[in-house]
Amino acid sequence: MNRCPRRCRSPLGQAARSLYQLVTGSLSPDSVEDEFELSTVCHRPEGLEQLQEQTKFTRKELQVLYRGFKNECPSGIVNEENFKQIYSQFFPQGDSSTYATFLFNAFDTNHDGSVSFEDFVAGLSVILRGTVDDRLNWAFNLYDLNKDGCITKEEMLDIMKSIYDMMGKYTYPALREEAPREHVESFFQKMDRNKDGVVTIEEFMESCQKDENIMRSMQLFDNVI
């Protein structure tokens, strides 16, 4: 039935075609073809040795990580929807989709809309095996939504709101509307040295290194993997 694709685009041609099919009782073959989607692209990571060089994981750790990753995402990449879904499984009470988006953007270093195994492992390597400075750097990168090198109050407010969203409705004490804003204010008070309304990377690093709590909490990541 594929006679003249161009001519058949016209509505008259289509009407004639459907009448012909009605009379002869033939099923239209085109609909069958249209249903075949392109199979998903399969992404393969670089070799194990290269990853070993690039990250601070051992060979075995990389193997374990990859096996889990491949099991979950046989195509080799994670897109934003999957990412959000995965992350939301850990926070059933609240809405973690916004924060997951921010995380996704932080992991997706080349900004191509998908997180491959290399991105994944690179991010994990920084967080879990990097120095304190590396981690703080990564966190700053996360907060800096437009990647312009400084955190504005609006960006911080977005981040803060997304974190508080993850808590959900049922908290003790009950969440107030202005809690994120207040939190942002206190954050800026602590971090913004020159009070210019934005926090740069240097200010951020400096303030964090001076903060006892933050430094102590860094050992959270010691035995995650």
Place this chain on the structure above:
Amino acid sequence: MAAGLATWLPFARAAAVGWLPLAQQPLPPAPGVKASRGDEVLVVNVSGRRFETWKNTLDRYPDTLLGSSEKEFFYDADSGEYFFDRDPDMFRHVLNFYRTGRLHCPRQECIQAFDEELAFYGLVPELVGDCCLEEYRDRKKENAERLAEDEEAEQAGDGPALPAGSSLRQRLWRAFENPHTSTSALVFYYVTGFFIAVSVIANVVETIPCRGSARRSSREQPCGERFPQAFFCMDTACVLIFTGEYLLRLFAAPSRCRFLRSVMSLIDVVAILPYYIGLLVPKNDDVSGAFVTLRVFRVFRIFKFSRHSQGLRILGYTLKSCASELGFLLFSLTMAIIIFATVMFYAEKGTNKTNFTSIPAAFWYTIVTMTTLGYGDMVPSTIAGKIFGSICSLSGVLVIALPVPVIVSNFSRIYHQNQRADKRRAQQKVRLARIRLAKSGTTNAFLQYKQNGGLEDSGSGEEQALCVRNRSAFEQQHHHLLHCLEKTTCHEFTDELTFSEALGAVSPGGRTSRSTSVSSQPVGPGSLLSSCCPRRAKRRAIRLANSTASVSRGSMQELDMLAGLRRSHAPQSRSSLNAKPHDSLDLNCDSRDFVAAIISIPTPPANTPDESQPSSPGGGGRAGSTLRNSSLGTPCLFPETVKISSL
């Protein structure tokens, strides 16, 4: 899914770095759980087929057998693997569940076997993946239905023997429901069937015109008016029988209210009521019109046949179960009828002397056309009428053809179900018989073992060894267990026949012509059940006596037992066995001869009277029980000439 969670957890924890700088309080320290990496490969050996998988894979579902420490019970340290003595083909699916998170249902395996495997490995059936869930549920439902049928058949099925204490009512009800159980019930069944047929035929013949004699030849009379008395008598007879049957059923029904509400009883009532109403109502011209109408109901007697025919019942049941399809058919037909009748009416309105005088009048035309009958009494004459008429007939075919296959398939399914039920009932009987045989085999093995003196603590070791060497370790332990139970309860095991006979349930005019009647009272249930150890010897002897009687019924089992009895010589007889543990009883050795008398059944009758005489004073005459000897000179192999004297 748990698999996903376990894999992504490290990532989620790493992502917490984003909260660090914002935290106003110090974050809690991480748990000391050393995420024990060193991911090792486990070997799971299922009936010889080795499956290897990562330990992490199995750990994904910690509430199952393989994911928890329960699998350590199956660990074989010598080979370093986990051994399961189960079906390896099914295990494949179970393991795939751990790997992919989806449990698939194998198509070619029995669904119950699959369920059992799931239960063993601790997997809940709800875990079956969506792709296989529907099929799994369907197959399970089908299986459950079939099993429910089995149970129903078992319960509703006629047990071969009613409990001895059944009342007349129960027996009557059983005779009604299962006519093939006794001859009288069968006779009754056929008689009622015959009378139903007679009644229906009489109704029909009543209306045939009989050639009257020449004098009344002005018009032909139906036979009913020519021979009113004959037909009235026949009708009366039929109604009497039906009434009697109905009342008997009402009396015998276990639940009268339910019986009154059942369909069959309603049919019965409708069948006989017009007659009585006709009797009561006086022959009045006003009422006779109604009276005539009532006679129409007599035709419902034909439905009484559904008790006799299973096919009719199936048909009725099918119609009931297809109620929705029938309803749909009716509804769509009504819609189409109304539409077409309207159209035809208005199309034919202009014609002179048209048949289509109104829309309801056009209904008749539409129905006849849609069902493609086409009587031709109403025919359109305009062109528009003809066009719409032809459309009407075409669409009629379609509308009717659609629900019919559904009804047909329903009928076929129910019919096959019924056939299957019959087949299964037959299978059940065989199975039950086999089970009964196996059970009695076990019991008799034990009894025979006892006869052979296996219970002797010390005994003529050689003979004992000969008799008992063929028992396996299992049997030995089993028999020891039964023996312990006997000792605990001060009762002994015996077999069914002897017990039922001892209860006095022997029917003299019963199945066999040979019988030994247990005459006097003390041998009845009282002595059997109320007495305990001191009377055991007597009871046992009586039981033995009864069991000899049962030999005459040709039961091979008893014959075996007695043959065993015979083989073992007197010193190892049962009474002597009990003489040892119960030395307090003054059983004299006469009881030994007593038993010997019984043993001699297969031997020529001449022996028995001699041996039985000396034993008359035995037992101190505790209870006068006389077992009458009924010696029948039958040509049969086992002449029964046992004269057992009182104890």
